[in-house]
Amino acid sequence: MDMRSDILNLMKNRGDLYRFLSKVYIKEMDPAFLDSMKAMSFPNISLESDLEEGFKELKEYLDNMSKDAVDDLAADYAKTFLSAGISNGSAAFPYESVYTSKDRLVMQEAWADVREIYASYGLSKGNVNSDVLEDHIALELEFMALLCKKSAEDIDEIKLLRSQSDFLDNHLLNWVPDFCKDVEEYAETKFYKAIAKITKGFLKLDRQILDKVIDIVIEKNGSRCYSLSTDRMDQILKQLKKNYRVYAPKRFEKRGPKGDSDLVRYAEIDSVKDIVLDVQSDFSPKEIYYPISQTMIYFENSHSSESILKEEKDIIIFARPCDINGIESLDKIFLENGGYADIYYKRLRDKVKFFMIECKEGFEDCFCVSMGSNKTDNYSVAVRLGEDNILVEVKDVEFFSLFRDEKSADFTPMFVESNKKVVKLPKIESDEDLKKAYGLEFWKNYDEKCIGCGGCCTVCGTCSCFDTVDVIYSDTSTDGERKRVWSSCMLDTFTLTAGGKRFRETNGENMRFRTLHKVYDFKKRFGTDRHMCVGCGRCDMRCPQDISFSDTINTFSEEMEL
Amino acid sequence: MKNVMIPKPHEITHVIKHTKAEYTFRVACDDETKHGQFYMLSIPKIGEAPISVSGKGDGYLEFTIRKVGRLTEGVFGLDVGDTIFMRGPYGNSFPVEDFENKHLVVITGGTGMAPVKTMLDYFSENQDKIKSLHLISGFRDLDCVLFTDEIDKYKCDFNVICSLDNMEAPGFHKGLVTEHIKKIHFDTFDEYSVVVVGPPLMMHFTTKELLANGVDESRIWVSIERKMHCAVGKCGHCKINDTYVCLEGPIFNYTDAKDLID
Structure with a gap:
């Protein structure tokens, strides 16, 4: 039947x-x-x-x-x-x-x-x-x-x-x-x-x-679309917050990296009015499911045990398509690479559901269209946040009942169709091309220009590298914990072994490594159609030396064609 | 779901002091390992580092550690009866089955002997499985020489050339390992493989010299060392090109290794 x-x-x-x-x-x-x-x-x-x-x-x-x-x-x-x-x-x-x-x-x-x-x-x-x-x-x-x-x-x-x-x-x-x-x-x-x-x-x-x-x-x-007021949406948000932690880009006044500016980063919200729409957030949402610092292991009396995840609530993240696509990179590394699934990542990642913020224009530094990450259908709910009125498309059965009393509406989320910044990806099709890419003099430009602060990786939604660090509770015992903290391939210590050998010795070499990982290695390794860069433009916003990653890729591509 | 990042405590049963800065620790462990694999060794509060298995036997594994960093310094403070945390084994292994019934040349520099030692032990005990084995081991000076007992035994089993970079001493040749490569008559071997393990510069010049002596790239195998914080393809430190040394390595055929540009 x-x-x-x-x-x-x-x-x-x-x-x-x-x-x-x-x-x-x-x-x-x-x-x-x-x-x-x-x-x-x-x-x-x-x-x-x-x-x-x-x-x-x-x-x-x-x-x-x-x-x-x-x-x-x-x-x-x-x-x-x-x-x-x-x-x-x-x-x-x-x-x-x-x-x-x-x-x-x-x-x-x-x-x-x-x-x-x-x-x-x-x-x-x-x-x-x-x-x-x-x-x-x-x-x-x-x-x-x-x-x-x-x-x-x-x-x-x-x-x-x-x-x-x-x-x-x-x-x-x-x-x-x-x-x-x-x-x-x-x-x-x-x-x-x-x-x-x-x-x-x-x-x-x-x-x-x-x-x-x-x-x-x-x-x-198929999905259901509704129109509702901001106040009504806030009532729904209140309902949601019983079972979810709800995160969105939020403004923190005068907390920005550059003097008096504001900081926009992901944090829990109480009202949809908290969601910052006029600028790109300084940080990606990754700190929600991949915390900056995370305890992995406890050591006690010569025994080791897994850290407990205290978070019981599930997680809703209001994010733009670029960032929703960005999580795919972290998934590849943490859940797939080497055939090992990382338990610390998985236990938070499994809780995450996305409410997609409709993004039609992008911002000054965005190049999502060039990276093919301007669109996504990987969301539970899509929202168009207007001044007084909100349109939603509900795809996830879990949220059907919350919105079912709202006024039906026609709503198809739209996506950025073009950015001011257009990036041309390098053509690397053979081992010879790759050798040429490695040998370019152009990378040396970054020896001095880049100061190796790693800020670009910190704000990136796809960068996944970390260090492990042990912390002990007192000098007299070895009881303590092993944490992992974000790292960056742009730091001078990233390849430095205990023996004092640094395998990439200059900032220029680090820049070459990072660029190739972002626009070549990752895609080659995982055979996906997506690169490890979603064109969110945050690294450009962050760089104290005004290095633009989109310009870097473009110049790299031009050099490859010479 | 298995948590691969959790290390387990193991008891140290022997400490063999080769030099002031190089000890071998024997730990109680029943794991099956393949030649050339490594473990993440750790001491709480000091941290973790990748260390090759340098010896194995019934119910134990050995790790030869050079005192170079915080972890290894911490390990040197440990004694028999103390506990060390371990997880592993990780990485690929030497293609020993490929090496069998052929001639094998092993060239090591300093502690580079550690990752190949279980394989040397294997061929020492199973000499019928190899046509001939030639070991060139270089050490900086007499104070740096490791595995003296083992080398003495290997001398009975294989063609062994032990060399000191900077000094002359009885039983040792003088000069870098590269200077002894021409003593191996590759042209007389029908089938053979070459394994090179040591510090980056030593490996660089040794492979160069091998190629100059007419050794085909595909016959050369190297084991490389990189910084690692996880050994399971997550932390990113050991990534070179689209290769993760912890997953695809640490052992590479030179045809692949030569293209690994950090």
């Missing part, structure tokens, strides 16, 4: 059960209905314990029914639901309003609410049964059966499915579980006790089924 007929079947079965229960609650059992029930085969399912037990007990009752059953059930119905006879006023009144209003009265808020809902579907109780109020359990169940029927006619209509889960959340599940508990307490017959169990169990299960079906249908129909 295909998914479509699976869903159709499911809708029909749900509708049937809702209608059956409605019929049981609306009035006393009549002999014909009771007889037909005996012929019914009840599903033997173990999806929900109350439901399973209820079916079992109902079957037992029907199998062992006395000839006075109709009368017994009529008496029990009157006693349980109508508080007739010797019930001392204790009954399970089958009206939502009774269960949800302060003074247990009929025709209160819930009643008015369901009337309105029925009306929005062109229904009035006249359509069903005029003897009871609209918030009677039988009518609410019948309404669900009707929605199931409508859903079966149009299974792609998410709104219909959502109105069912909403009706369950806002009405049936709000009171029926308590009502069923009362039925089990006040009913004398096994019949109504079993029906109560079935009702309670089925509603609970059906709510879960609806979530699944909604996810499947949404998945089938």
